[in-house]
Amino acid sequence: MTLAPNAQLPDRDHSPDPAPGTPPRCARTTPPWWFMAPALLLFAFVVLIPSGRGLYYAFTDWDGLDPDFSFIGLDNFAEMTRDTDAVQAIWHTLLIAVSITVVQNAVGLLLALGVNSAIKSRNLLRVLLFAPAVVTPIVTAYLWRNLLGPDGAVNSLFGAVGLDGWRQDWLGSPDLALWTIVGVIVWQYAGYSMVIFLAGLQSVPQEVHEAASLDGAGPVRRFWSVTRPLLAPAFTVNLMLSIIGGLKLFDQVYALTGGGPGHATDTISTLIYKDAFTLGEFGYSIALAVVLTIIVAVASTGQYALLARSERAAS
């Protein structure tokens, strides 16, 4: 679910090629607005109306069953500030989102630069590195849950090569568990970021690099002054996808630790699930969901505005 390829991409021109002048436009007629009606109706029924109704429940004490519930104003939101589990979960969510965004994209970029060079069997490497991204998150999470057990493959491997000090209780230690989750997600999606960067890299014209080399620019300088600005659109897409994915993270956390030990890895999403379906506090959990929506909206639009500006500056 996380970082799904079907997430909405910003609707703008990704061509890194700064075309001089406007390309000739295809002549097209504007279709009548009511052509949208069927899709809009479906969207309204499936998304808009349920979301709107859901929003109302955030201000009630509904238990998910009883038709007799009362409007309690902002009580649920006030409760959130007193609920240490919720405050902790919001903090964990931000921590996970930021670290995934930074690490996943850094690793993805390095991998992209690596497989973009003339190394041997690079096509095979590209496939292998991208492979984890096509596996269902819940499957990889269960896989890692077993690999990371106290007697799992990871610890056994460290033991076998004499690195006994590296053996850890990866998912059972409250200090480590959150970072283990980040590690698993980076493992799964770094290849995904890599593919987007790779697409960007391959559209960087070779002539520009050659010209820069002739001017005496070394590899680092060439990356910084030529590749990086031309990769700006790829950065925008990647950062946006990973920050949204990181903020709404649920399945991997739930499968790997269930939010535990205790509440050490609870994110807003796992807390929403627990409050609603285990405790029957639907009103409160919907209020949490509203907060999550606001955080995602603010973070993604803010980030988009920022990156769009730097993209313009780069081009």
Place this chain on the structure above:
Amino acid sequence: MKTRMFTALVATTTAAALLAACSGGTKSASEGGGGSKTLTLASVDQGSVEDVVKAFEKANPGVKVRYTTSGADQYQQQIRTQLASGTAPDVMSVWPGNGNPAATHVLAKPGYLRDLSDQPWAAKMPPAIKSVAQYEGKTYNAIFGQNGIGAVYNDEAMKKAGLTPPDTWTKLLAFCRDAKAKGTPAFALGNQDNWVTQLVLYAMVATTVYGPDRDFDQKLQAGQATFAKSEWATALDKYLTMEKTGCFQKNPLGTNYEASQQLAATGKTLGIIQGNWVIALLKGKNPQASFTLKAVPATDTPSQTLIPAAAGAGYGVNAKAKNPELALKFVNFVMSPQGMPLFTKKQGSLPSLPDTGFKVDPSLTELSTFITSNRTVPFMDQLWPNAKVQQTMLSGLQEIFSGQSTPQGVLKDMDNDYKAGS
């Protein structure tokens, strides 16, 4: 054109799916009660109720049972709507005690369930079962099966280690030390799955809390007792003493339920403290091995030891049943020596009533003896007023094990949630 066709297709499919989801499960109820020979039934015992229905129809020629089965979550949401709108079936699954939307207290309080106290089996129910089948002194729930928590030993591993199951607290700790010294920890503990964390604690609480005071729950309800200032603190302390003594394998918080079964099944630990349901799973992992369930001692007097044993979901009769005679007949069949073993055998549980002629699996002899001699107490959470108390306990136990919280802190949090009521 193609896109619009596709949109239309998606729209119709979605609508159809939504309609199907809304109507699912209520079908039998709205159609039910046709003739005097038709009984309507809603059950959560998927996989076992089918056999019981077949046997019931065979024993009562001409009778037709219209039944639906569904998962617990879906069922709990459905049944209340049906009861409120008068479309509920004659007989329905009802959970013991309190704490979920289709539990005995919750449904009996507004008068949805028929009083079954006058049925022949009601008086024969052992007290531990009766306490969760009743509401205000009247029996509403025909509970047919029960499960217990104990130490499940791997017989081969025990033989190899040359150790025998301990029956006192002191011997238990010595057993743990000996087992550890031989390189095979005594018990596997899969505390990564938070529901597992409670089992050892329940085993301790049964003896330390309910041994001296069988009325602890009434005192808790009346506000005369608390978790923090009761023997619960002692029980929790014993749990941690076991951990410190090395009764469990290393890193229980990183070990999940599945991995803990693997340890006990293959003899990497001498056993596991779990519910009796784990035996079938252990045998699945190691078909050659044999396992024995024993009570977990918490004091030095073996006769004081109690086992936590919980009733499973049973059946209640709709107070407004369209066919009350047949409904009673069915419930009595479930509680009879013919019906009960059909359920318990398929579910791997023990019958709730004595003398059903059920041949107990040899690995469960001790549990069965404890049940017949009234040395069991219900799972502690079955009489708590809301689901939060248990959730607080479960995550609290993980926090204690990882040094994020203290026993007193967790027990106080449980008290606060308990006081918040239903």
